[in-house]
Amino acid sequence: MNDIEETENRKRRMVERLGGSSFLVFFFDHWFGVFALAFLILLVSLGLFLPPIWRQTPEDFDPVLKVSGLDLWQARSLRKTALKEAAAGRSSEAIHAWRSAIANNSADLSLLRDGLGYIASLKSPPKEHLGFAVNYAIWMLRLGGTNTADAELTLRLMSRYGMEDYVVRLGENLEDRLGPDTAKLLVRSYFGMGDIKSFERLWTKRESQFTNDVDLVLYHQAWMANWGPPVTLLAGREALRAAQLDPRQRSVALRLQLQVSFAMRDEAGFGEALRRMEEDHDAQVADHARHWLLMAALGRKEGARELARNFPATPQSPSEAQILGSTLTSLGLVDASIAFLEQQLRPFGFDRDLWILQANNLLSQKQWAELRGLAFAIRNELGLQGSLDAYSQYLEAVAEVNLDRPEAARSAADRLVRSTLPSPELTRYIALQMRGIGFADVSLALLRTVEPTYKTDPIYWFDRTAAAFLSNNSEELLPSAEKAYALNPADSSIVNNYAAALVLARRRPEEAVQLTLRVLQARPGDVDCELNHVLALLQSGRLDDAASVLRGVNTLSVGLSEMAVYHLAWFEYHFGKKDWHNARVTYARIDPRRLLSAQAAWLEEKFKAIPEG
Secondary structure (H helix, E strand, O other): OHHHHHHHHHHHHHHHHOOOOHHHHHHOOHHHHHHHHHHHHHHHHHHHHOOOOEEOOOOOOOOOOEEOHHHHHHHHHHHHHHHHHHHOOOHHHHHHHHHHHHHHOOOOHHHHHHHHHHHHHOOOOOHHHHHHHHHHHHHHHHHHOOOHHHHHHHHHHHHHOOOHHHHHHHHOOOHHHOOHHHHHHHHHHHHHOOOHHHHHHHHHHHHHHHOOOHHHHHHHHHHHHHOOOHHHHHHHHHHHHHHOOOOOOHHHHHHHHHHHHHHHOOHHHHHHHHHHHHHOOOOOHHHHHHHHHHHHHOOOHHHHHHHHHOOOOOOOOHHHHHHHHHHHHHOOOHHHHHHHHHHHOOOOOOOHHHHHHHHHHHHHHOOHHHHHHHHHHHHHOHHHOOOOHHHHHHHHHHHHHHOOOHHHHHHHHHHHHHOOOOOHHHHHHHHHHHHHOOOHHHHHHHHHHOHHHHOOOHHHHHHHHHHHHHOOOHHHHHHHHHHHHHHOOOOHHHHHHHHHHHHHHOOOHHHHHHHHHHHHHHOOOOHHHHHHHHHHHHHOOOHHHHHHHHHOOOOOOOOHHHHHHHHHHHHHHHHHOOOHHHHHHHHHOOOHHHOOHHHHHHHHHHHHOOOOO
16 A cells, blocks of 8 residues: 555656646546557548558559548448349449449459449440440550450440440450450451451451351351452342341341441342331431431432431430431531530540541531630540540630630640640641641641651651741751652652752752752742742852843732742842842842741841942
8 A cells, every 4th residue: 555655646746846737647547548549549540541642553654543541441342332233133233333433443453344344244234334434444454554354345345335436446456366255346346337358357367266156157248248259249148138037147137238238339228128127126326327328329318318307316326426427417417417416425425536526517617616615625524534635725726716816826726735645647637737727836846746657658748848838947847848859759749848948948059950940840830939940040050040030930919928039039149249239229128027037047147248338
């Protein structure tokens, strides 16, 4: 007891010396220590559980995705729920659970594979989940480095949704890596998309794997019916007709008959097959669209337009929406196409081709305000994952130019160069259009980025030469013109550009004389060609020959830029003759703003070299 009292007295004296701190009283209390430790553990746990600090994406992967401990726990819990619902046959509930699980940790590849694999396993997955499935399938491929297993899962998923264009887009680069079942999906899609050469190539490579599939054999017989050797045509057509009488193959046979009849321009055969498919409730929106195209091609365009106007369209995939939208446009029903696509961009906003089709419609109709709105909508569409940002900036620049807002157009053009660029084909298209609306510097910058793809294409170098010329970029002008000429020395436009570039760079004047003369003979009376030839003669020292040609130039209908070059030529002539008076007089007539930078720099240098007096 004395020991206990002595201990308590010691505590009391310590508290008194420290000013009676109540904290120290609790410090020496056993339960307070327990609670304090528990509170500390709770704080640490919350610090690890709530903030998004756990990186899920691989090293060097962009963007970096971090999740919290709570996200991980919820993803695991929802995964269990999804598996339970799937086992019970409640597919809708299972898909919603998978979606929620993936939303909590979208960088978990096993979660993505299991969730998307479940959707792909359904015979008819709900259309409402199409956007989710496509977006996360593409994300999964990026995350996993497009390994074969993920690619095959994606192909099965796209096939389930009837998206043959996506199957081809992904599968065409993976033909040799695909297993037999997935290769069958690809060969079907080749045929369905009308890529008959790819169908034939893949069939030849894997015929032994395909001939054990009754439906695929029918695809090959359809190929025989129109695209095979002449000796196979009759057998292929008879096999296709016989299959239409077999209930097990009727649906596939009728669909193949549509394609064969369309290729043969056989409207009667197409119409009959379509009528049977409608009876079976098997006809699709795209089937009707192709019928209208066939009618129009055979001279019944007005009848096709009437059918198209009154057709109640409910596409089941973005490819169907694209086919119908483009068909309406080709039939001249552009306003109907615009209205239709505006509706389809809501469920199928992840499909870039639909946005491009709608943009082309608005461009053709010169609906600039609507085009500007479309550009903003593209950038706000999460499903595009930024793939059309540069394209949207191009659309905005076009709209602003035509709305007479040059500063806004310049701002959009500058943002375009800083955006992630799309495919080389689309980038090149954007570059040409930007040059056309007055942004040659942007055009040149874009063309530089696609050089590896088009470096052996003379037209690419021709376009790059034009962009360098219009953007006043003397450094790139001659190298681009030289490459175009080396690839196609017979094209007069390419020859003219090369000669002009030599003249501007003041290089190899004798070669420039020969080239400009060659172009002038092909284009007599062309003022630009005449002036190029004059400048080449002057640079080669043939002053009198140059003056003779220069006196014959018709200046009555030339533009301001040509007049500046015309007076520049006379200045160089007088300078070469050391006729300083007339050189000064001619100099005063030149508007240097109309010259290229290299020409203006040469002019100033020579003018300053004129002796005083």
